[in-house]
Amino acid sequence: MKKSVLLGTFAAVGVMAGAASAGTLDDVIANDVLKCGVSTGQAGFAAPDENGRWEGFDVAVCRAVAAAVLGDQDKVQYVPLSSKVRFTALSSGEIDMLSRATTWTLSRDADLGFTFLGVNYYDGQGFMVRKDLGVGSATELDGATICITTGTTTELNLADYFRSNGMSYEPVPIETSAEARGQYLSGACDVYTTDASALAAQRATFENGDEHMVLPEIISKEPLGPLVREGDEPWGDVVRWTLNAMIAAEELGINRGNLEELAKGTNNPEVNRFMGTEGNIGEMLGLEANWAVNVIAAVGNYGEAFEEHIGEETAIGLSRGLNAQWTQGGLMYSPPFR
Amino acid sequence: MAMADQPAGKSFRLSMLLYDTRYRSITIQVIMMLAFIASLVWLLDNMYTNLAKADKDPDFAFLSSSAGYDINQRLIEYSSQSTHARAWLVGLLNTLLVAFLGCILATVLGVSIGVMRLSKNWIVSRLMTVYVEAFRNVPVLLWIVFAMAIFIEEFPQPREFRGEDAAAAMYFWDSLALTNRGWYIPRPVFNDGSMVVVATFILAFIGTIFFGKWAKVRQETTGVILPTGWIKLAIVAVPTLVVFAFFSFTNGSREYSVVTTALAEGAELSTIDKPKVCVVSDTAQSVVLQELLRATGNKVKVAEFDTEAEARTAYQSGECNTIGVAMADLGSVEGVAATTYTHGNAILLEQPYLDGFNFKGGVHLRNSLIALWLALSLYTAAFIAEAVRAGIMAINKGQSEAAAALGLRQKRVMNLVVLPQALRVIIPPLISQYLNITKNSSLALAVGYMDVTGTLGGITLNQTGRALECILLLMITYLAISLTISTVMNLYNNSVKLKER
Incomplete structure (x- = not known):
């Protein structure tokens, strides 16, 4: 009895595995x-x-x-x-x-x-900042705190870009774009970086979108x-x-x-x-x-x-x-x- | 009697494995073990076959390749060029840091709250009940996110500290800045002679242990009780302070001069134009010099070098316009000698200051660390409080009454009679709470704290796609930490448990 139940289970597992591989x-x-x-x-x-x-x-x-x-x-x-x-x-x-x-x-x-x-x-990776920060180019971001979506190519591009320009930064890793938005808007980071299209999409949802700008530098091919x-x-x-x-x-x-x-x-x-x-x-x-x-x-x-x-x-x-x-x-x- | 039941010399038969109670339990265990091994083999084989099918053989070579990403909180040297294994280690240290801080704070809070919940003061005990029920009945992840939200929304941004009438101000004589990116606190800089101060402190501390033992023996033989707390404090504080004062005095007699090309002869230091200073990195002298220049209200640029000679060469080549020079060498350097300053105390504090986007100098406690630490501690403290309360209530009331009848005061009854017995009950659940803190710290990614789950189990996993390998290593890591904690705590438990003779 028990044996047959066990064999049945194995058989069922086998069938399921078979179905998944079609x-x-x-x-x-x-x-x-x-x-x-x-x-x-x-x-x-x-x-x-x-x-x-x-x-x-x-x-x-x-x-x-x-x-x-x-x-x-x-x-x-x-x-x-x-x-x-x-x-x-x-x-x-x-x-x-x-x-x-x-x-x-x-x-x-x-x-x-x-x-x-x-x-x-x-697409390509860009940077978004508040206009009143007075930053006109990504090369002026030495020492900035940067919100970045974790587990993406942008993380590696960012590290490369700052290293090749001899600048330092403080990364704030974020899981979802909603969290990134919260941190960026409350000023917990100076800069928000991700694909330029996503930056435009985010800015469209901000209450005062014109207070923010995307910097001219696109640092990667995406x-x-x-x-x-x-x-x-x-x-x-x-x-x-x-x-x-x-x-x-x-x-x-x-x-x-x-x-x-x-x-x-x-x-x-x-x-x-x-x-x-x-x-x-x-x-x-x-x-x-x-x-x-x-x-x-x-x-x-x-x-x-x-x-x-x-x-x-x-x-x-x-x-x-x-x-x-x-x-x-x-x-x-x-x-x-x- | 038992011997009589077994006919002597009767040979062993196979059926005895099943029908003889002497062998049956062994038979069952062997079968169970074989079944266990078989299922394990089946699972592993299944994994390997499926991985091979997906063309993903387990491979740990990625650990030695360059990680490519940056980590904000690094307790050891790390850059994006370091290996994935190094990133794993950085994450591990971050995990251990928050777990260690969490265990300490949770224990302190938990014990106080547990004792207060038993207080005869109605309001205090009710308030503690509310605390315990509120914290242990809401998931810890929510507390972590909530704490982070408070830090981000309520504290000012660094740029609000800027300007004449700034919206935010630092605390404690400009040594503590609370921002929505974290707290900046002063950093101790170890000057000449600081090692002697630290050594004196450690020796004095060991001395207090010997003193404590001697005082106990004396009390048991003569019955005289010494005020050990005050004496121990004096044993540690007096020699340390004396040594500190001595070295601060000798350092103070070593004078330096600010030499600069950015200042007219005879002018005030505050009129200095765009000072850029060459210093030897991480020395007390450089900290004193920078603070002196910053006190003039100027924005100071700093170039750091490894040695005095390199800094001097850079100054002479015009890379910077200001440098600190010992009085004896003054003649060998060009420029106007403006002000003198001394070598500084044996141990001095580097204060955080606003520069560019963020505060610099001092120690940066990121709000991810603080939020995670506080949330984990407050949450776990509720459970520890309950364990403490259970431990104290487990001690028969007659025990404290008997002690009181002997004439012991309330405090001594607690310290000498109740707590030593209560600890036996408190320690085992305390161990599992420590383990809980360590494991719950893996929720760190919710606030962007780069613990081992965030580095090895997060970014490394994502960038390399080696999910199985990373998760396996992660599980082994947590297992090792947890086993270490429980081993240590079990040793402690053995030392406090009821000694039976």
Whole structure:
């Protein structure tokens, strides 16, 4: 009796282990929900709105993938993660993908066992200070107390920057952007440093945003993008091409407004392949033929998502800059859909 | 009788392992042990297989690579170029520091509150009840965050200390600054002769122990009680103060002169223009000189060097415009000799001063340390108070009544009769409270205190991605600290426990 219970337990463990090792794409389809890791709250990039619905530029990538795979952008379970626990959550399988302003670096790609699938925002590390501090450049920050999010590349960039400039500083390690905001606004630190886009997002939420300024120096390259576990190529392809679909749609002039009309068929073969009316790119990815249509219907093309969440018309007020299409002098460039 | 039940010479049979009570318990234990080892092997094998699958073999080589990040509170030398192992050590020392401070404060508070809770004064005992219930019924993490919030919101920023009519002021003759970045307190600087002062102090302290033993023997043979407290104080204080005064006097007779090129001949020192001073780092003479220059109300720039000769060369090359020179050497240095000053006391205090963004000089107690320390101590003190109360109440009332009947006063009844017996009851729960403080200190990251969980288990783990290795090392670290504490405390417990003959 006891023996059989024990064997049963082992068998159950074996079955569970077997299930976990199947492809993530099959898991997502079987569970009918995408588990997406996002930040714990960053205005414009990932934050719940007043109805508790997650919105933002990083969230749009989650929604796009859900729309591509499950046909419904709301079939997403958002897992808010601090920068400290995000990698553990991904490698342990707690989430299917991470879209959380994560910098693509060699060591993370090669050593941590993740695959980065592209860049949805080209960023760099900046410094924010109060205007009345009278500081005009990062080189005047010798001896300053600096709030920094722990467990990020910014921590290492900061150490390098101050060392190479022969300056000293007092780091105050912080776990979440809400804590950083509290410490910075009460003057417990002189400077707040993180990705420039996040600084702009933070400043937008300050009561007196114009009393603060972002210093001109950008001290690092921070290409931010979604990532998945290494060794699951079919799933990686789905997320990669979903992001590319958003970027390519802007280049091809496909947007929410003309989507229905273009889906009926056009003279442009690349648009037709994109829409699934020609060729079988959906099948190659293991998705429905109209997957890309679902993506654009859900979140719009890259430019639309950008303007909606973080663009110049929003409180965040970021300009396209490096994130414009390659045809507009930016770095956004999707490989061809064929 | 028992012998008669066992037929002599009967051979051992295998079934006896199960049916003979002499062997059965051993059999069960062996089986349990095998099962335990088997499950352990299964778990480890599972871990290795899964790690190999994920292409992440356990590897501790990352410990010897450069950490790349900075740590604010360093008790030992550390820079971003140091190794991850060094960062681990820095974190470990920070953990030990806050645990040590926490244990002391929690014990002091806990014992006083526990005794006061038994007070006959109604208000005092009720207040202590409120304290205990309030602190032990709210999670310690909330107390830590709450304490930090108070420090950040209520204390002034360093820049509020600036200017003629500053919004904030320092305390105790400008020696203590309470800011929302922490407390800045004076730092002792050890001057010539300070080692003799310290040695005298230690010797005198050892002397008090011998004196205490002698006084006890004398009391037991003659019955005369000496005021040992006052005598011990005198034994420590008098020789130390005499030695301190002697060296302060000899240092005081060594005079120096401020030599500067930034001042016109015969002008007042306060008119000095943008003083930049070359000093030998970490010496009393440099502290005295800097304070002298800062007292003029000027902003003083400081360049630090390892030796007197290097500082002199830098001055002569024009790197700085002011330097301190011994009277005898005065002729060999160019510049105007402005004011004289002396070598300073045997041990002197370097006071914190506002410079740039922050206070400099003195010792910086970060508010993360203070918040964590206070919250842990106040929280644990509530538990210790209960242990103390339990220990005292465990002593039969007849004991103190009997002692009082012998004519002992209230204080002596407590010290000689109640507490020695109560300690037996108090120490074991006290050990686990000390362990709790040490383990709860791992909540430090909530306030950005860089303990071992913050360095090895936080930033190192994140930057290297070696989660399993870091957590394993972290667990071993805490296990080692806890076992050490409980071993030491158990030794103490053995020394106070009831001696039975």
